[in-house]
Amino acid sequence: MEKIEQLIPRRRGYKMLGLSNTTGWRRERQDREFPKPVAIGPGRFAFKLSDLQNYINTRPAAVIGPKPERALEAQKAAHEKRRRIRELEAELERERRKIHEGAEAA
Numbered sequence: 001m002e003k004i005e006q007l008i009p010r011r012r013g014y015k016m017l018g019l020s021n022t023t024g025w026r027r028e029r030q031d032r033e034f035p036k037p038v039a040i041g042p043g044r045f046a047f048k049l050s051d052l053q054n055y056i057n058t059r060p061a062a063v064i065g066p067k068p069e070r071a072l073e074a075q076k077a078a079h080e081k082r083r084r085i086r087e088l089e090a091e092l093e094r095e096r097r098k099i100h101e102g103a104e105a106a
Contacts, residue, residue, distance in 0.1 A: 007046035010037050016052055033058070 008016065013035070014024030027034045035051035 006049040007038070007040060008049050008052060010045045010047065013037070013047035013052055017056065 010024070011021060014021055017024065019027065028037070033055065035047050035055050037045035037047050040046045
């Protein structure tokens with residue numbers, strides 16, 4: 001007896017893969033490994049569930065690790081800039097107080 005394939009409407013298939021409609025459509029045309037939809041009616045297409053599952057299982061896993069060195073350098077530079085701004089603001093406030101105290105004394 002022939003196995004019946006479960007069909008997933010094209011847009012729902014894109015959602016299963018975390019893709020927008022436009023990106024899914026583009027992948028169908030550009031990615032040779034992307035599942036090919038089958039026609040289920042005039043202008044209607046669906047993916048075989050097994051094709052979607054196979055595609056998901058053959059994708060490389062995302063690599064999560066330490067931040068790249070350049071990102072760390074940028075983060076340190078931003079922190080240093082914020083620290084310097086705080087120093088300058090404190091210095092400006094001290095100068096304002098001196099001016100204000102001098103105006104009151106006169």
